Amino acid sequence: MSQPQPVYLSDYQPPAYRVTHTALTFDLDPARTCVEARLTVERHPDAEAGTPLYLHGEQLTLEAVSIDGEPLADDAYRQNDKGLTIDAVPAAFTLETRVRIAPEANTALEGLYQSNGMYCTQCEAEGFRRITFYPDRPDVMAVFRVTVIGDARREPVLLANGNPVERGELDGGRHFVTWEDPHPKPAYLFALVAGDLACVEDRFTTMSGRDVTLQIWVEEENLGKTDHAMASLKRAMRWDEERYGREYDLDRFMIVAVNDFNMGAMENKGLNIFNAAAVLTHPDTATDGAFQQVEGIVAHEYFHNWSGNRVTCRDWFQLSLKEGFTVFRDQSFTADSNSSALKRIQDVAFFRTAQFAEDAGPTAHPVRPESYIEITNFYTLTVYEKGAEVVRMLKNLVGWDAFRRGSDLYFERFDGQAVTIEDFVGCMAETSGQDLSQFMRWYQQAGTPEIDAHGEYDYVNAEYRLTLRQRTPATAGQQAPEPLHIPVRMGLIGTKSGHDLTLTLDGEKRGCDTVLHLREPEQTFVFTDVAEAPTPSLLRHFSAPVKLHFPYSREDLAFLLTQDSDGFNRWEASQRLAMLALNDLIAAHRNGVEKVMDSRVVDAYRTLLDAPAADKAVLAEMLRLPSEAYIAEHQPLVDVDAIHAAREFVRQSLGFALRDAFETLYRANQSDEPYAPTPEQIGRRSLKNVALGYLMAVEDEAGIALCQAQFDAGHNMTDVRQALTLLVHSGRDDLSAPALKAFGDKWAHDPLVMDQWFSLQVSRPQAEVLDRVKYLMAHPAFSLRNPNKVRALLGTFAQNRVNFHRLDGAGYTLLADAVIELDRLNPEMAAGLMTPLTRWRRFDDTRQSLMRAELERIKDRPLSANVFEMVSKALG
Numbered sequence: 001m002s003q004p005q006p007v008y009l010s011d012y013q014p015p016a017y018r019v020t021h022t023a024l025t026f027d028l029d030p031a032r033t034c035v036e037a038r039l040t041v042e043r044h045p046d047a048e049a050g051t052p053l054y055l056h057g058e059q060l061t062l063e064a065v066s067i068d069g070e071p072l073a074d075d076a077y078r079q080n081d082k083g084l085t086i087d088a089v090p091a092a093f094t095l096e097t098r099v100r101i102a103p104e105a106n107t108a109l110e111g112l113y114q115s116n117g118m119y120c121t122q123c124e125a126e127g128f129r130r131i132t133f134y135p136d137r138p139d140v141m142a143v144f145r146v147t148v149i150g151d152a153r154r155e156p157v158l159l160a161n162g163n164p165v166e167r168g169e170l171d172g173g174r175h176f177v178t179w180e181d182p183h184p185k186p187a188y189l190f191a192l193v194a195g196d197l198a199c200v201e202d203r204f205t206t207m208s209g210r211d212v213t214l215q216i217w218v219e220e221e222n223l224g225k226t227d228h229a230m231a232s233l234k235r236a237m238r239w240d241e242e243r244y245g246r247e248y249d250l251d252r253f254m255i256v257a258v259n260d261f262n263m264g265a266m267e268n269k270g271l272n273i274f275n276a277a278a279v280l281t282h283p284d285t286a287t288d289g290a291f292q293q294v295e296g297i298v299a300h301e302y303f304h305n306w307s308g309n310r311v312t313c314r315d316w317f318q319l320s321l322k323e324g325f326t327v328f329r330d331q332s333f334t335a336d337s338n339s340s341a342l343k344r345i346q347d348v349a350f351f352r353t354a355q356f357a358e359d360a361g362p363t364a365h366p367v368r369p370e371s372y373i374e375i376t377n378f379y380t381l382t383v384y385e386k387g388a389e390v391v392r393m394l395k396n397l398v399g400w401d402a403f404r405r406g407s408d409l410y411f412e413r414f415d416g417q418a419v420t421i422e423d424f425v426g427c428m429a430e431t432s433g434q435d436l437s438q439f440m441r442w443y444q445q446a447g448t449p450e451i452d453a454h455g456e457y458d459y460v461n462a463e464y465r466l467t468l469r470q471r472t473p474a475t476a477g478q479q480a481p482e483p484l485h486i487p488v489r490m491g492l493i494g495t496k497s498g499h500d501l502t503l504t505l506d507g508e509k510r511g512c513d514t515v516l517h518l519r520e521p522e523q524t525f526v527f528t529d530v531a532e533a534p535t536p537s538l539l540r541h542f543s544a545p546v547k548l549h550f551p552y553s554r555e556d557l558a559f560l561l562t563q564d565s566d567g568f569n570r571w572e573a574s575q576r577l578a579m580l581a582l583n584d585l586i587a588a589h590r591n592g593v594e595k596v597m598d599s600r601v602v603d604a605y606r607t608l609l610d611a612p613a614a615d616k617a618v619l620a621e622m623l624r625l626p627s628e629a630y631i632a633e634h635q636p637l638v639d640v641d642a643i644h645a646a647r648e649f650v651r652q653s654l655g656f657a658l659r660d661a662f663e664t665l666y667r668a669n670q671s672d673e674p675y676a677p678t679p680e681q682i683g684r685r686s687l688k689n690v691a692l693g694y695l696m697a698v699e700d701e702a703g704i705a706l707c708q709a710q711f712d713a714g715h716n717m718t719d720v721r722q723a724l725t726l727l728v729h730s731g732r733d734d735l736s737a738p739a740l741k742a743f744g745d746k747w748a749h750d751p752l753v754m755d756q757w758f759s760l761q762v763s764r765p766q767a768e769v770l771d772r773v774k775y776l777m778a779h780p781a782f783s784l785r786n787p788n789k790v791r792a793l794l795g796t797f798a799q800n801r802v803n804f805h806r807l808d809g810a811g812y813t814l815l816a817d818a819v820i821e822l823d824r825l826n827p828e829m830a831a832g833l834m835t836p837l838t839r840w841r842r843f844d845d846t847r848q849s850l851m852r853a854e855l856e857r858i859k860d861r862p863l864s865a866n867v868f869e870m871v872s873k874a875l876g
């Protein structure tokens with residue numbers, strides 16, 4: 001087999017042929033669906049006559065091909081496993097093809113496939129070429145007319161993009177529906193769904209008074225689980241009108257829930273297809289976290305209607321153009337509809353764990369990559385989340401007004417076009433009048449920049465000098481990264497008074513909160529008229545995706561924990577304080593010294609518990625210890641066992657020292673009111689459940705009784721799942737085994753609850769987890785073909801730090817075996833699953849060689865391009 005070759009951004013060429021109209025007819029059949037395509041094609045004015053026409057096409061059985069009604073002679077075209085070349089074509093013509101495909105055999109879940117008997121499609125990024133021969137690239141945009149023919153009984157519902165324009169009965173119990181989408185779109189936004197589905201319908205009146213029908217299509221038994229998604233959709237539609245002036249542009253908007261889906265959801269024009277996990281909720285089956293996630297994903301996909309669909313990407317290197325902007329938009333929406341400090345805390349905690357790890361590993365890449373082998377490997381945290389951070393910085397640099405005007409300009413100027421990141425940033429430069437050329441480096445350089453900060457207070461002159469030094473680590477693609485334009489939002493707090501100090505910089509008064517523009521490798525900012533010695537509050541709201549180092553003492557942090565006027569940075573202080581204690585304990589563990597809990601940290605937590613908190617959800621986050629993965633990101637070499645031992649020690653110490661306070665907190669936040677996913681209730685449950693975690697860390701009967709009672713009460717999934725997780729993780733098998741069984745029996749019919757059942761069992765720290773994973777892989781509810789199951793069981797296990805990184809290497813072997821097997825079914829999922837193995841360089845020698853050996857073993861197999869790219873980067 002020839003080695004897969006990379007594609008380069010620098011090789012971009014505009015398409016030689018445009019498709020203006022695409023007419024498709026699907027005659028559905030599990031084994032041999034017939035797809036007829038009629039394409040109206042035009043040579044681009046700049047392309048030379050005689051340029052061959054190239055059409056992508058994979059795994060298609062070609063039955064007929066004609067131009068302007070004339071079948072092509074056998075020697076008029078050439079076909080290989082990637083596509084079809086037709087040498088001589090006129091300047092404008094109609095191309096007709098007929099192919100056969102087998103949806104039932106499609107386990108990769110790209111193109112047309114079957115899930116629970118229903119037909120559905122996934123075309124982003126390059127799935128359309130598995131449906132028909134086509135110039136499958138986002139800069140070819142056509143108007144689609146689609147006829148779907150199916151069995152009237154098995155597939156009573158036949159959906160595609162746009163509006164239904166015709167329907168009718170056919171012979172042999174078949175029927176058809178024809179759909180038209182008036183908005184030109186790239187092939188990756190095409191969608192088709194057919195099956196026995198039920199729908200919940202609602203309406204929305206747009207800002208200009210147009211009436212839109214909203215539909216959520218699900219399997220019959222899930223009809224009671226769509227309320228939250230529908231409510232979220234309507235709020236998102238209103239928000240996009242109010243915040244961005246964006247109105248919906250079709251008569252109907254449809255969401256379909258499918259069980260087998262590689263990602264969260266997909267923004268196909270007018271017909272979004274969702275992983276069932278990203279749309280279905282019910283208080284009995286979904287946690288608060290799931291409710292929040294559904295809200296965010298529904299909004300995200302809806303927002304793509306403008307940022308992605310009306311204005312799309314020129315090529316896949318520009319992926320962050322739509323994803324970074326749209327993630328930023330969905331984050332802002334969630335922040336507006338809930339506690340905004342909480343949203344920022346959750347996003348940043350996740351970002352600094354997962355994206356930092358990606359940026360520090362062998363698959364690190366810029367927000368706009370310069371090359372790829374397999375584009376599905378680039379739907380990454382860097383493109384999505386770091387891309388969103390970059391857009392957020394842009395907004396903060398130019399200010400909301402100029403940003404909004406820039407956004408309006410972008411949508412107006414590029415409506416119906418496929419464009420680049422320069423086009424987007426260019427609009428912001430234009431409306432703000434700012435020079436953003438240095439800022440563009442954020443899109444071009446990989447790696448997490450670090451800022452070393454230090455400050456000096458000069459009593460005599462009442463000056464505070466803050467020096468910031470930036471460095472970006474070299475990564476595979478960049479040996480000499482250049483200085484970035486980094487917005488550092490900050491304030492100074494009087495250490496004695498506890499008050500925010502007014503900032504005077506270069507003679508200019510800036511209020512109590514300002515943004516420093518760090519552009520040079522090193523810059524010193526001199527604040528004048530600083531009346532008392534300050535404690536700096538730096539990088540407020542995580543104003544840039546960097547690691548910021550400042551020599552904070554425990555006293556400084558305990559001070560900021562309560563005195564910082566910025567809620568986000570109060571949380572940040574809690575995390576830094578915990579990290580100081582954890583680092584000492586990690587060192588003690590490594591050196592075999594007895595571990596002693598720092599009483600200053602205990603006191604700081606006591607203060608938090610004593611003070612009445614305005615935002616319960618934020619308090620809960622402050623009480624939550626940094627995760628093992630987060631701690632690992634801040635270690636030069638990851639010591640898995642020491643991290644685990646240190647974190648457990650802190651958990652227990654805090655539990656013992658503050659037991660009564662936690663119990664009071666727990667009881668004060670218990671409630672019998674009917675479940676609602678309101679910020680108020682979510683905050684209360686979150687706080688209560690954090691407290692329960694500490695009570696369970698103490699391992700006394702009283703805590704266990706509370707936990708068991710919470711499980712038995714079965715009030716809602718948030719409480720039940722936390723109680724069950726704590727029981728299972730406690731190692732008390734006399735309690736956890738019956739609880740697990742009861743839960744598993746009760747929910748055996750509900751795949752989304754069974755996902756939770758799988759994952760909470762394999763995230764426990766006890767060593768028998770490895771055998772449990774193997775046992776559960778044979779469970780009737782498990783299937784390697786279902787991505788949610790793979791994530792729940794194998795993905796979760798690979799995040800179980802102590803067990804995945806067992807010193808006998810059995811965790812690595814298990815994962816590698818699964819990757820090899822899964823690669824034959826679903827390469828995209830297989831490549832994602834192996835990510836933890838690629839991070840081998842971060843561990844000790846023993847683990848490094850064990851992980852390497854598994855990577856080598858994978859590499860020796862016949863591989864998909866997806867896994868090949870991952871494994872070569874990991875070993876390269």
Ligand code: PHE
Nearest residue numbers: 124125263265266267301379
């Ligand atoms: N474009 C989708 C989103 O972010 C994600 C996706 C990518 C889904 C590729 C499926 C396949 O909203």
Ligand code: ZN
Nearest residue numbers: 300304323326
């Ligand atoms: Zn998206």
